[in-house]
Amino acid sequence: MSTTTIDTPNTDAARATTKAMLCEGNEAAALAVALARPDMVAVYPITPQTSLVEKLASLIAEGRMDADIVDAEGEHSVLSVLQGGALAGARTYTATCGPGLAFMFEPYLRTSGMRLPLVMTIVTRDGITPQSVWGGHQDAMTVRESGWIQMYCETVQEVLDTTVMAFKLAEHHDVMLPVNVCLDGNYLSYGASRIELPEQAEVDAFMGAKDVNWHVALDPQRPMAVDPLTGGSGGNGPETFARYRRGQCRGMQSALRVITEIHEEWGQRFGHHFAPLVEEYRLDDAEYAIMTLGSMTGAAKDAIDEARAAGEKVGLIKIKTFSPFPVAALKHALRSVRALGVVDRSVAFRWNCGPMFQETLGVLYRLGRHIPAQSFIGGLAGADLTTAIFHRVIDETRALLTRPASDEPVWLNAKD
Amino acid sequence: MGQAYSTIAFDASKCDGCGECMKACAGAKFESDDVRRSLIQIMPKAAAATGVAAKGAFELALCRQCGDPKCVTVCPAGALGKDGATGVIDWDASKCVDCLLCTIGCSYAGIALDEYTGRVSKCDTCDGKPACVPACPTGALRHVTTARIYNEVGGWEDLFAPGLAGCQGCNTELLMRHTLRRVGPDTVLATPPGCVPGMGSVGFNGTTGTKVPVFHPLLTNTAAMLAGVKRQYERVGRKVTAMAIAGDGGASDVGFQSLSGAAERGERILFMVVDNEGYMNTGMQRSSCTPYGAWTSTTPVGAHTRGKTQDAKNLPLIMVNHRCAYVATASTAYMEDLYAKLDKALEASEHGFAYLHVYSPCTTGWRFQSAMNIEVARKAVESNFVTLWEYTPETGLSFSRPVDRPLPVVDYLKAMGRFRHLSPEQIEHIQNKVEENLRFVQKIAEKEHG
Numbered sequence: 037m038s039t040t041t042i043d044t045p046n047t048d049a050a051r052a053t054t055k056a057m058l059c060e061g062n063e064a065a066a067l068a069v070a071l072a073r074p075d076m077v078a079v080y081p082i083t084p085q086t087s088l089v090e091k092l093a094s095l096i097a098e099g100r101m102d103a104d105i106v107d108a109e110g111e112h113s114v115l116s117v118l119q120g121g122a123l124a125g126a127r128t129y130t131a132t133c134g135p136g137l138a139f140m141f142e143p144y145l146r147t148s149g150m151r152l153p154l155v156m157t158i159v160t161r162d163g164i165t166p167q168s169v170w171g172g173h174q175d176a177m178t179v180r181e182s183g184w185i186q187m188y189c190e191t192v193q194e195v196l197d198t199t200v201m202a203f204k205l206a207e208h209h210d211v212m213l214p215v216n217v218c219l220d221g222n223y224l225s226y227g228a229s230r231i232e233l234p235e236q237a238e239v240d241a242f243m244g245a246k247d248v249n250w251h252v253a254l255d256p257q258r259p260m261a262v263d264p265l266t267g268g269s270g271g272n273g274p275e276t277f278a279r280y281r282r283g284q285c286r287g288m289q290s291a292l293r294v295i296t297e298i299h300e301e302w303g304q305r306f307g308h309h310f311a312p313l314v315e316e317y318r319l320d321d322a323e324y325a326i327m328t329l330g331s332m333t334g335a336a337k338d339a340i341d342e343a344r345a346a347g348e349k350v351g352l353i354k355i356k357t358f359s360p361f362p363v364a365a366l367k368h369a370l371r372s373v374r375a376l377g378v379v380d381r382s383v384a385f386r387w388n389c390g391p392m393f394q395e396t397l398g399v400l401y402r403l404g405r406h407i408p409a410q411s412f413i414g415g416l417a418g419a420d421l422t423t424a425i426f427h428r429v430i431d432e433t434r435a436l437l438t439r440p441a442s443d444e445p446v447w448l449n450a451k452d
Numbered sequence: 453m454g455q456a457y458s459t460i461a462f463d464a465s466k467c468d469g470c471g472e473c474m475k476a477c478a479g480a481k482f483e484s485d486d487v488r489r490s491l492i493q494i495m496p497k498a499a500a501a502t503g504v505a506a507k508g509a510f511e512l513a514l515c516r517q518c519g520d521p522k523c524v525t526v527c528p529a530g531a532l533g534k535d536g537a538t539g540v541i542d543w544d545a546s547k548c549v550d551c552l553l554c555t556i557g558c559s560y561a562g563i564a565l566d567e568y569t570g571r572v573s574k575c576d577t578c579d580g581k582p583a584c585v586p587a588c589p590t591g592a593l594r595h596v597t598t599a600r601i602y603n604e605v606g607g608w609e610d611l612f613a614p615g616l617a618g619c620q621g622c623n624t625e626l627l628m629r630h631t632l633r634r635v636g637p638d639t640v641l642a643t644p645p646g647c648v649p650g651m652g653s654v655g656f657n658g659t660t661g662t663k664v665p666v667f668h669p670l671l672t673n674t675a676a677m678l679a680g681v682k683r684q685y686e687r688v689g690r691k692v693t694a695m696a697i698a699g700d701g702g703a704s705d706v707g708f709q710s711l712s713g714a715a716e717r718g719e720r721i722l723f724m725v726v727d728n729e730g731y732m733n734t735g736m737q738r739s740s741c742t743p744y745g746a747w748t749s750t751t752p753v754g755a756h757t758r759g760k761t762q763d764a765k766n767l768p769l770i771m772v773n774h775r776c777a778y779v780a781t782a783s784t785a786y787m788e789d790l791y792a793k794l795d796k797a798l799e800a801s802e803h804g805f806a807y808l809h810v811y812s813p814c815t816t817g818w819r820f821q822s823a824m825n826i827e828v829a830r831k832a833v834e835s836n837f838v839t840l841w842e843y844t845p846e847t848g849l850s851f852s853r854p855v856d857r858p859l860p861v862v863d864y865l866k867a868m869g870r871f872r873h874l875s876p877e878q879i880e881h882i883q884n885k886v887e888e889n890l891r892f893v894q895k896i897a898e899k900e901h902g
Binding site for chain 2: 099104106107110112116117118119120121124126146259260262263264265266272273418
């Protein structure tokens with residue numbers, strides 16, 4: 037899709053240096069990457085990510101972006117090239133989804149272990165079999181124990197802004213972890229919205245100096261062995277290994293604070309305020325709440341507004357940062373809630389529920405809260421999650437105030 | 453480290469006694485056509501003195517320029533002395549008292565009485581360019597100048613830590629130390645899982661075995677990771693060599709996709725495969741480079757199977773078909789050839805993908821005594837089981853060490869325990885395959901040159 041400038045708002049001082057335009061989520065992600073000035077992008081096309089990497093290629097071809105583009109022979113090499121680049125000091129980026137993410141799984145695991153600050157968009161896609169090329173969160177959810185930060189976006193603007201922020205987050209010395217910006221396939225990837233594009237100079241000021249491989253490098257000027265064999269049954273090996281793992285966990289926990297700080301700074305600089313970890317929507321006096329992730333949130337908010345208008349004391353919790361899971365922020369959001377419905381666009385096979393529901397059960401236990409909670413699964417393989425469907429979610433969650441939750445998930449788009 | 457010297461080597465199996473070397477020597481040294489004046493003498497072996505001229509029936513009388521020369525020791529006048537720089541044993545006519553003791557001291561008949569002058573004379577290697585060697589039509593004489601490598605390169609810094617934990621007799625460590633000396637410190641080295649990191653090049657538990665930046669890529673992504681490193685240094689204008697020392701297993705099997713992709717993109721890296729024909733670090737399992745008939749722990753010998761049932765994948769030829777900037781095969785038995793190719797590969801890696809395939813016998817996995825490594829490597833080449841050649845898109849493919857009179861392949865096979873079980877039919881299959889492979893490469897060489 038071509039980029040069309042529809043107006044240039046100069047009313048708000050904070051937005052004086054932005055340009056408004058109409059664009060799709062994939063295009064917004066590519067424009068954000070250009071603003072972050074990576075040295076190297078490696079690409080391989082896959083539906084529904086393809087138009088994103090095509091946009092990057094055209095930005096570079098047109099000279100609007102100064103980066104080395106590597107057209108690799110597959111996602112496995114895409115991520116491997118970027119690892120090499122990062123170890124030599126490059127700021128790096130790629131995007132993938134579904135089978136592509138599965139194919140890059142081996143280097144994917146290593147990226148967080150080497151603490152490389154890669155940024156990668158997952159244009160989320162449902163499972164490989166049954167075959168589907170449409171949206172769903174199963175790909176990103178499947179890799180949730182890999183040490184990457186994962187943030188899910190609700191709107192095209194949030195995709196753009198979060199993608200820029202992801203670079204600063206990844207390179208933060210207290211974090212130094214790779215970041216996935218999760219962009220709902222089809223709904224956000226191809227859905228065009230009005231966005232405001234920040235000016236390059238403002239983004240440069242926000243980003244500050246590039247600082248990629250201060251801790252681990254492949255550089256003849258400071259020779260080191262990267263990733264020597266570590267562990268064993270004796271000596272300092274196992275202790276060293278445990279120290280690495282603990283460092284990764286600390287990086288993940290630090291990310292909760294850093295994500296919050298970066299979102300705060302972004303809001304101040306650009307006037308776009310997004311909840312960094314958990315968005316609380318009409319929760320102040322809510323007796324019960326529903327929980328959402330990604331692009332479904334818009335329809336859910338409409339349903340909440342309608343239920344509120346009808347006198348229902350219901351609110352919404354949107355998870356922005358899924359990994360690390362925002363336990364403390366959820367504690368605040370759940371403060372007055374007595375029943376909870378959690379909507380997932382993927383499944384946790386082991387628990388017969390959605391993965392976000394499963395994570396939330398852990399939070400409730402840690403908080404000592406024994407409130408009824410119901411898993412809803414919908415939006416698989418590109419299915420619509422409409423306002424009407426969210427009314428059903430709201431109704432069934434309200435019912436939990438007077439009866440226990442079912443052990444079975446509620447399948448929102450399923451044929452009976 | 454002691455000094456090494458060039459030498460003139462004689463292969464009796466190639467000599468047919470034609471005498472061209474003697475003519476060349478007599479001409480070069482004395483402007484004479486009398487072969488009796490030649491300082492190199494080819495003569496029938498004592499036992500075959502009455503027989504007809506046949507290969508293997510001749511022996512050589514020539515000064516070996518010995519490291520511990522008896523002629524020098526016995527000379528009472530101090531007329532003979534070994535030159536420390538060239539290794540040549542010089543005869544000083546002004547000091548010689550013509551006692552001829554030196555001719556008795558030499559067991560090679562390398563110094564003898566010249567009847568024309570009444571004094572002794574001996575080979576001085578023509579100042580490093582012996583006239584006899586190029587005159588030999590059968591290649592029985594070779595001027596071995598490998599000494600250059602040990603003298604020049606041996607003095608350069610060894611970029612691996614001492615005490616890498618290779619198996620006894622492993623020549624991969626030899627290869628690594630020589631290679632990195634030549635490649636130098638401005639290098640990022642990738643050593644994917646296999647024997648090379650297994651012996652400690654990347655290190656264990658926070659240590660490192662290499663003095664240049666080194667990393668342990670996945671078995672699957674070596675070429676891609678290196679490409680990323682190299683591209684970033686090019687982007688910031690720094691000259692850094694990106695080099696892999698990889699095993700054949702990862703490169704030919706699970707890592708082939710990234711290798712092929714990087715070659716297709718012309719990534720400017722140097723990819724060296726150390727081919728020991730299997731996954732020897734994990735306990736001798738077969739790879740797609742394992743030859744037909746070989747015992748491995750996954751192609752065992754039993755009642756139903758007799759080793760590997762497929763022929764080896766010819767990885768270097770596959771790389772030729774990528775039209776890499778440089779592709780060559782090499783062997784640790786021919787270090788001079790290897791060095792020449794390493795130089796070319798390094799240069800090529802500055803403008804394109806350079807691929808070097810080094811055949812490296814594995815003492816443990818191939819089952820032979822550890823002292824025999826270089827001998828096994830040499831037999832592989834002498835039987836044409838392994839062919840040594842190089843390729844560039846500009847010059848095509850050419851053999852660097854053609855073998856005109858190959859050993860029967862069984863001479864190579866019987867040097868190893870892994871082929872001990874072979875039936876005559878299996879040996880015949882391998883012999884046929886060797887000849888087929890040779891014809892195939894020869895055709896490419898002819899075509900490329902034609």
